[in-house]
Amino acid sequence: MFFLVSYGLLNYATYVEAHGGSPSFRPRFKYFHAHTSLAGTGLCAFVMLMVDPLASTIAVAILIILYQYLSRTAIPIRWVDSRRAYRFRLVKDGLRELDRLRTTTDQTSDWQPHILAFTASNARREGFSFESQAGSQGGPVLLRQCN
Numbered sequence: 601m602f603f604l605v606s607y608g609l610l611n612y613a614t615y616v617e618a619h620g621g622s623p624s625f626r627p628r629f630k631y632f633h634a635h636t637s638l639a640g641t642g643l644c645a646f647v648m649l650m651v652d653p654l655a656s657t658i659a660v661a662i663l664i665i666l667y668q669y670l671s672r673t674a675i676p677i678r679w680v681d682s683r684r685a686y687r688f689r690l691v692k693d694g695l696r697e698l699d700r701l702r703t704t705t706d707q708t709s710d711w712q713p714h715i716l717a718f719t720a721s722n723a724r725r726e727g728f729s730f731e732s733q734a735g736s737q738g739g740p741v742l743l744r745q746c747n
Contacts, residue, residue: 601648601659608644611637613682621692622685 617625618634648656 601652601655604644604648604651604656605659605663608641608648611640611644615641616682616686620682620686621689622682624685 614627615634615637618627618632618637648659
C-alpha cells in the first residue's frame, strides 16, 4: 500500500509542478503531459481501494498523521514550493491578459489611482486615512516609513 501511496503522491507532485509552470521543472520524457500524471494519481487511488480498502484507508491515515506531525515540527526552509510557482504563473497570465485588454479597449473608465505615501515616523501615519486618500471607492493606499 505504501508503494502505491508514494507512487500516487509522486504523480500528483509532477502534476502540480507541471501545472504551476515552474521554470525549474523540465521533464525529459518526450511524451510527458500533466494530465497523464493526474490520471496516474487517480489510478493509484483506484488500485489501492480495489486491492484492500481497509489497508489503503490505514495507509492514507498514517500518511496524514505523518504530514501533520512534519508540518508542525518542520524548520523553515530556504527554497520555495510549487504553490508560489503556481501563484506566480497566475499573476503573470493575468498581467498578460490585462496588457492584451489594454491594447484592445479603452481603459479610462476603469482607471484607479494608486497612492504611495512616505512618512518619517509612525505617528505621522495617523493623518492618512484610506477613505480620504483613495476616495469613496476605497482604492489602494500604501504607507511606508522612511528612516
